[in-house]
Amino acid sequence: MQPTVIAPSILSANFAKLGEEVDHVLAAGADWVHFDVMDNHYVPNLTIGPMVCEALRKHGVTAPIDVHLMVEPVDRIVPDFAKAGASIISFHPEASAHVHRTVQLIKSHGCQAGLVLNPATPIEVLDWVLEDLDLVLLMSVNPGFGGQSFIPSALEKLRRVRERIDRSGKAIRLEIDGGVKADNIAEIAAAGADTFVAGSAIFNAPGSGKHGYAEVIGRMKAAVAAVRG
Numbered sequence: 001m002q003p004t005v006i007a008p009s010i011l012s013a014n015f016a017k018l019g020e021e022v023d024h025v026l027a028a029g030a031d032w033v034h035f036d037v038m039d040n041h042y043v044p045n046l047t048i049g050p051m052v053c054e055a056l057r058k059h060g061v062t063a064p065i066d067v068h069l070m071v072e073p074v075d076r077i078v079p080d081f082a083k084a085g086a087s088i089i090s091f092h093p094e095a096s097a098h099v100h101r102t103v104q105l106i107k108s109h110g111c112q113a114g115l116v117l118n119p120a121t122p123i124e125v126l127d128w129v130l131e132d133l134d135l136v137l138l139m140s141v142n143p144g145f146g147g148q149s150f151i152p153s154a155l156e157k158l159r160r161v162r163e164r165i166d167r168s169g170k171a172i173r174l175e176i177d178g179g180v181k182a183d184n185i186a187e188i189a190a191a192g193a194d195t196f197v198a199g200s201a202i203f204n205a206p207g208s209g210k211h212g213y214a215e216v217i218g219r220m221k222a223a224v225a226a227v228r229g
């Protein structure tokens, strides 16, 4: 079983103080930094690119940076993110003409590779590529914005992908992204997720700032531990 990972999505952080915000969530118990890249083409929003990833590394962030690419095309930005210090690079199959090639490209640049399934993307897209992946990321909202509500059908999808990963016998992480909160994270863990992205639930937590982050991340970890041990 993969150890639990809590990955705050910096999409909901205060971008005017990004380095400080990332330091605070990591000090508050976060394991990874979830880095949402949107291009106003594959998704209707525009965010941050490799320069910001590199700036976080130069700032001193050593935690894994989990890059979620919502860009089309994918391949030409992969080397830039690898060079900028990305640890894991995940992409949407709809945004790549050659999914297997993109997975190999990510790995050839020394990063772990993840495939992201939108709420309506069938899990059969994992056929023939699952065993090459380090991570499967299931979207529980439509990509493009933070602060949306969790789509309940993601729970059944998690169960089905969990089964496939277990059957493969490989150490592949199962990550969930969108609408994850302290009060629904237990059922999400029970459905099979081991890696939990949360943006608004952490960065907009009441009394946010260092102490608010520690409180909500602590509650999330306790809820997951009650299910996963």
Ligand SMILES: O=C(CO)[C@@H](O)[C@H](O)COP(=O)(O)O
Pocket: 009, 011, 012, 034, 036, 068, 141, 142, 143, 144, 145, 146, 147, 148, 177, 178, 179, 180, 197, 198, 199, 200, 201
């Ligand atoms: O990739 C995305 C949205 O496209 C996410 O990573 C969101 O940023 C998660 O935000 P919350 O739903 O947790 O507020």
Ligand SMILES: [Fe+2]
Pocket: 009, 034, 035, 036, 068, 177, 197
């Ligand atoms: Fe994301």
